[in-house]
Amino acid sequence: MTSKTLFYIFKRLLLALLTIFLVITITFFVMNVIPGGPFNSEKGVSQRTKEALDKKYGLDKPLIVQYFNYLGGVLKLDFGESLKRTGSSVGQILLEGLGNSAKLGLCAAGIAIVFGILFGTVAAVFRGKWIDKVIMIFTTGSVAMPSFVIGTLLLIIFCLLVPILPPNGAEPGGLVLPVISLALYPTSYITRLTRSSMLDVLGQDFIRTAKAKGVSRGKVIFKHTLRNALIPVITYIGPMIAYIVTGSLVVEQIFSVPGLGREFTSSIINRDYTLIMGTTIVLATLVVIMNLVSDILYTVVDPRIDLN
Amino acid sequence: MEENKKPKFKNVLSFQIDTSKLIPASDEEKQQVSRMRESRTFFRDAMRRFVKNKVALVCSVIIILIILSVIILPMVWPYKYSQQLGIKDSDASYNNLAPFEYGATEKAKMEAGEFVFPHIFGTDSVGRDYFIRVVYGTRVSLGVGFFAALLVLIIGLVYGSISGYVGGKVDIVMMRVVDIIYSLPDMLMIILLSVVLNKVFEKSLTGVLANLGGNMISLFLVFGLLYWVGMARLIRGQILSLKNQEYILAAKSIGASSGRIIFKHLIPNCMSVIIITMALQIPSAIFTESFLSFLGLGVNAPMPSLGSLASAARGGIFSYPHRLLIPSLVIFLIVLSLNLIGDGLRDAFDPKLKK
Numbered sequence: 179m180t181s182k183t184l185f186y187i188f189k190r191l192l193l194a195l196l197t198i199f200l201v202i203t204i205t206f207f208v209m210n211v212i213p214g215g216p217f218n219s220e221k222g223v224s225q226r227t228k229e230a231l232d233k234k235y236g237l238d239k240p241l242i243v244q245y246f247n248y249l250g251g252v253l254k255l256d257f258g259e260s261l262k263r264t265g266s267s268v269g270q271i272l273l274e275g276l277g278n279s280a281k282l283g284l285c286a287a288g289i290a291i292v293f294g295i296l297f298g299t300v301a302a303v304f305r306g307k308w309i310d311k312v313i314m315i316f317t318t319g320s321v322a323m324p325s326f327v328i329g330t331l332l333l334i335i336f337c338l339l340v341p342i343l344p345p346n347g348a349e350p351g352g353l354v355l356p357v358i359s360l361a362l363y364p365t366s367y368i369t370r371l372t373r374s375s376m377l378d379v380l381g382q383d384f385i386r387t388a389k390a391k392g393v394s395r396g397k398v399i400f401k402h403t404l405r406n407a408l409i410p411v412i413t414y415i416g417p418m419i420a421y422i423v424t425g426s427l428v429v430e431q432i433f434s435v436p437g438l439g440r441e442f443t444s445s446i447i448n449r450d451y452t453l454i455m456g457t458t459i460v461l462a463t464l465v466v467i468m469n470l471v472s473d474i475l476y477t478v479v480d481p482r483i484d485l486n
Numbered sequence: 487m488e489e490n491k492k493p494k495f496k497n498v499l500s501f502q503i504d505t506s507k508l509i510p511a512s513d514e515e516k517q518q519v520s521r522m523r524e525s526r527t528f529f530r531d532a533m534r535r536f537v538k539n540k541v542a543l544v545c546s547v548i549i550i551l552i553i554l555s556v557i558i559l560p561m562v563w564p565y566k567y568s569q570q571l572g573i574k575d576s577d578a579s580y581n582n583l584a585p586f587e588y589g590a591t592e593k594a595k596m597e598a599g600e601f602v603f604p605h606i607f608g609t610d611s612v613g614r615d616y617f618i619r620v621v622y623g624t625r626v627s628l629g630v631g632f633f634a635a636l637l638v639l640i641i642g643l644v645y646g647s648i649s650g651y652v653g654g655k656v657d658i659v660m661m662r663v664v665d666i667i668y669s670l671p672d673m674l675m676i677i678l679l680s681v682v683l684n685k686v687f688e689k690s691l692t693g694v695l696a697n698l699g700g701n702m703i704s705l706f707l708v709f710g711l712l713y714w715v716g717m718a719r720l721i722r723g724q725i726l727s728l729k730n731q732e733y734i735l736a737a738k739s740i741g742a743s744s745g746r747i748i749f750k751h752l753i754p755n756c757m758s759v760i761i762i763t764m765a766l767q768i769p770s771a772i773f774t775e776s777f778l779s780f781l782g783l784g785v786n787a788p789m790p791s792l793g794s795l796a797s798a799a800r801g802g803i804f805s806y807p808h809r810l811l812i813p814s815l816v817i818f819l820i821v822l823s824l825n826l827i828g829d830g831l832r833d834a835f836d837p838k839l840k841k
Contacts, residue, residue, distance in 0.1 A: 197669040204675070208682050322822035324773055324793075326780045327814040330800060334807050424673035428780055432800075443781060446681050454681070458674050465671040
């Protein structure tokens with residue numbers, strides 16, 4: 179690694195930290211713009227109780243003091259207590275949801291990467307043949323469907339027409355459908371990405387040289403082409419995680435998976451400020467970190483990339 | 487000598503042509519000039535290639551048909567999107583009609599020999615004609631997509647061209663701002679802002695804005711605040727590569743202003759990038775809108791959008807699957823067509839593919 183690469187990584191790291199800080203700040207101030215405190219919607223709460231509650235959660239202090247208190251808490255991974263679910267801290271609720279969401283997200287990401295690269299390679303190798311056409315039609319179609327449409331269609335097909343899978347994500351086998359509905363879009367995207375970069379590489383001189391000196395077809399494809407063609411795929415890892423994170427918001431809702439996404443959507447409806455803030459910050463940090471990782475990997479893997 | 491009194495040339499070694507010695511070409515000579523092919527502007531050339539692309543052409547026709555029908559159909563259709571058909575005589579027989587079924591009073595009318603306009607897609611749970619709701623929802627979704635893309639285009643264009651053209655420190659600062667906005671997780675920010683702005687705008691909106699609803703305004707706001715960065719980067723890149731070309735130098739040397747150079751020379755040459763990105767930006771905005779509507783953060787009821795129709799249909803998904811399938815299919819068709827048009831435009835404008 180050259181010093182230039184190190185400097186780039188350092189710069190990216192700073193940018194990522196700045197972004198996370200910005201997310202926390204935006205989240206905090208934006209949430210405080212909402213007219214009406216969190217306890218206003220509660221029925222039968224007297225003025226005195228409200229004041230006591232405000233005092234308990236520190237809502238009576240000036241905004242800027244609240245902000246620094248919150249910032250300090252976030253650094254210690256303490257997101258405060260849930261305003262609506264008394265007794266449980268936001269961190270606790272998030273931790274409970276994280277396991278299921280991580281399982282869902284990692285499965286979807288894994289499937290997308292493995293099958294995306296597989297289909298993309300097959301399509302590129304058999305360019306113009308029927309199998310390439312089938313793959314391209316399928317991927318073009320599934321890129322045009324929002325994740326909730328895919329989810330509900332799967333629900334209709336596999337729970338109503340051919341009832342072989344449970345519609346509830348908490349049951350055994352229930353994660354199959356949500357994983358498929360989350361993975362379909364990134365799989366298609368990676369397939370198209372792999373295909374086009376494979377075709378790019380296949381047209382280059384060193385592939386012809388390899389073929390000319392008698393390297394076997396399999397070796398040309400796997401050793402020479404695929405390794406070079408996979409570099410652009412790395413850049414998609416960050417956006418893919420972002421897609422899966424937001425996609426899981428609706429997919430968890432559709433299949434009632436008890437995860438972070440469902441927590442987030444219900445906290446929006448309940449106006450649970452601290453929970454909304456906590457979830458946004460955790461998910462945003464995840465996305466920023468994954469973007470950072472994919473950017474750094476990209477520069478480390480391919481030394482030809484011009485960092486300017 | 488007599489001739490030297492009035493010199494033919496200002497300068498002895500000048501290349502200045504003595505026009506009096508030139509004679510017009512005869513018709514015969516004109517015919518000898520063979521032309522390789524008709525000269526066309528780059529834009530027309532690209533359009534010609536685009537029209538040759540069957541898939542993209544079919545998709546364009548589909549989109550044009552959809553646009554025409556969402557403009558014309560609400561004018562001629564006998565039902566309104568917010569009209570609850572059975573509400574006049576609190577007649578529940580109008581609710582949840584299957585396609586081509588009729589309510590009780592309508593059946594009576596038909597037996598009396600009157601013509602009753604059919605409910606092609608049936609009605610929804612409160613007895614509103616579903617077909618016109620889908621048409622209207624498509625109109626809302628397309629409108630949101632188009633205007634959001636337009637907003638992104640305008641902001642990105644101005645920002646990107648200034649950054650690219652001015653260069654230097656200004657460019658560095660402007661691009662750092664872009665970098666930071668670019669790395670914000672946009673979808674989460676949209677949801678957050680929608681939640682908040684909807685509450686803020688709830689009471690303070692009047693007129694057209696109130697009709698649109700706080701959610702849609704926040705959607706536009708967020709697009710205006712966050713989504714333009716991609717466009718700005720693209721435009722900047724284009725401007726950077728164009729601004730060192732000779733014709734820009736020529737324009738500068740005859741005293742053209744920066745504004746003129748940007749708007750007359752640089753931006754027209756970015757047109758292909760702009761058109762392609764626009765074509766791909768609209769589906770992304772439609773996606774975002776449908777996603778927000780699905781979470782209950784979309785357009786205000788009773789106004790429908792494709793996303794909110796699909797979301798509302800989820801309740802009765804096992805009894806009335808067609809109510810989910812129809813708006814989903816429309817979203818699919820629009821997004822697919824626009825994507826393919828975008829691809830077609832990219833191929834058409836890519837000079838590398840020119841034969």
